[in-house]
Amino acid sequence: MTTKIVETQDLHKIYDKNSAKPYEALKGISLSVEQGEFVGIMGASGSGKTTLLNILATLDQPTSGSVEIDGQDVTHLTFNQMADFRSKKLGFIFQDFNLLETLTARENIGLPLSLQNAKAASIQTAVTSAAEKLGIADLLDKYPTQLSGGQKQRVAAARALVFNPSIIFGDEPTGALDSTNARELLDTLTHINQQGVSILLVTHDPFSASFCKRILFIKDGKIGDEIDAGDKSRNDFYQEILEKLGTFEQ
């Protein structure tokens, strides 16, 4: 039996609820991500996918509905509990890398563990192992400004991986990369996923999405459609996504 890593029930998010013009960004979203899944969420700008990601990532809270991550209800946590939860359970990879340029790659990767007050020696071991997985072991003492875009994104991926999170959230992680580097990162993510780490990717790029195993399409704050890669080749799945997008956005 598979366990659910993420499960949401009837999520609603209304901005400016008490104003004259409230805006409902999410209109009842229910979804689930199972352990070891690689799920993509696609949608146009303004479809609500960033709002959804922020809520799943405990950076924001829903107006109503529930979110469970790794068996824990995260909708009623305090600000500190949310922060602690993120630092222990959730890995992030952002479009703009979000590395601290004043820290070396090693320090950047180790930061989440430092925040959990891990011992210096165990941080070193974890950092080295994460760096080896991503092929950046020889770059650890460099500063972000000395790295290429692709290398930076791999450092960011290592930072997301270093504390063995329950799930990794990617917010357009290939958005700032050229095609070669984007391809490399996606292969890396697939590799990480094959080792059993769940990944949830938010993107509007069909090529990135084609690396996922299942894709949810969001439109106007609701899940409009869902497709599964099944046994299809990645190329076939890519074509399917393109077709779907063609009809879905109409």
Added chain:
Amino acid sequence: MLFKISLSGIKARWKDYLVLFSGMIITTAIFYMFEAISTNDKFTTGSPVGQSAKFVFIFGSILLAIITLVYVFYANNFLMSMRKHDYGLFMMLGAKSGVISKLIILETIAIGFISTIAGIVVGIGFTKVLSSFLASQIHMSLTDFSAFYMPAVWMTIIMFLVLFMIAGFLNARTFVKTSALQLLRSGQQSDWKQPKAIRLWIQAVLGVLLLAGGYYAMYDIRKLKLMAVGIGLVTIVLGTYFVFNSFFVMLLQGLQYSKMNAKGLNSFTLAQLKFRIRDYTKILSVVSLLFALALGAITVGTGFQSMVPKLAQGNGYYSVALTNPSSKLKSLVGDIKDKSTVTYQQKVDPKAKRVYYNADQLQAQPLKYSKFTDRAALKSRVSTATVSDLKKTDSNAYQELWSLQSPITKSFQIKIVHANTFNRINVKANKLLLVRANNVDASAPTLTKITNIQAKQYGSSGTQLMAGSFVTYQLLKGIFGSLEFMGIFLGIAFLAMLASCLMFKILSGAASDKIRFDMLNKIGTRRSTLKHSIILQIFGLFTIPGILGIIDVVFGLQMFSRGGLLVGGAYQTFGVTTAGFLILYLLYFMVTVMIYSRIVVPKTKVEK
């Protein structure tokens, strides 16, 4: 149209503009306050050392003008960091650079104009409050002094408008020279580079050596004379710069290699601080030097003041002498706490111009007198006068007794005679009451009342001849009072300016730091941890120049005490003034932390 848009841009960021305005207003106010005091002839000529004080004021004015320049420059940077994006966008949309230039110059000058006018108004208030407060603290009267002084108003307006005009044109130039794209992205760029180890070492060693050289020069002022000031100025300025650029960076680097670095946000905090210090080298050097100047000014000022009782009491043991005191005078004497008194009988023969004292009485309750053993160190010894001492007119004991005579008998000869002879003199005996107040400062109000009554009694011509060391005390107070006033005033002005400068420099970086704090929030840093890191970072930036500044003062005071300017050692008020100074500095630190946190700490998005 663009004007309207740019105005709405200001409205949208009014909180940041509020910070900018309040900073500018305070700077202008301080400048005005300083000008009002230093250029005010009524004040400077009215005080005993007014002319020499004026020279120091002019010197202070120039220093203040330089630091104001630096301040306006930083405030302007802060302004531009807010506006770059907007103006970049206008240019992207096709606004001509000429139009943008005009807008920028207009905006900068408008801000300058508003803050200057508001600053002058606040400055007049400041001047009034501070001058009357200080005057009451050091018992000085400022009867002719008015807080509103037209020449100072003009001076301030001209100074700031010129500065803002220069700033406006510089800003316009930046915009014309940079492309719209660069302007849009300027907030995201970082120019952090890891400094080279060898260069760090050379600068650190050079910096420490230069500082040591400067300190030594100030210490050895007796040999080097005025050269000490010159050498000290150059070596300390350079040394401070190098030390900030390298020594502290290396210190932080050392901490980064320690185990501590892996704890919590320490790695981030240390790295930020290291980055900041190199980025802030110039401002931190200026802050540290100003800190030293400000603290030094206050310490020297109060040091002069604290010399007064010692100088006065070294000149004479008894504070006042009262011949046949009235009951009112007696009751005033009774009000003095912690005192010793003695009463002698005296008989005056006006024809022979002689004052007679009873030798038996002087033996039974001997007169005390004080004498400087080391005038430079303000050390004096109290001795007991024997009758034979008192018979020698060139002895210190005789001088003391002579100084205690009333103005009427001051020119008479003092004769010490046996009891029998004394009793045979057929004149009514006077009572001479000698009062020694052990704490002159505390008893000053009562002693002043006594001398005022005496002055009336003997007429104005007698004032200078009045008996006792309290007259000397009053005279010295008048001289050193204005020096102290000036020292404290200068000190506070410098402090306010340097702390505002530092505050602005930190705040102007807040916008780009926001991205970093956002990221830390995303990876799960508690808000309290973020705040802790902020406090540590800002604390470091405030403390490091502060420590260096205090060390500067410790050595700088050597010039005053060894150079003989501040007799009795310059360090006696050092502890108290430093403590008071640090409290003010701490306030600035807290305000900076508050504003900075408000800008960078991500707000919770929870909205239900």
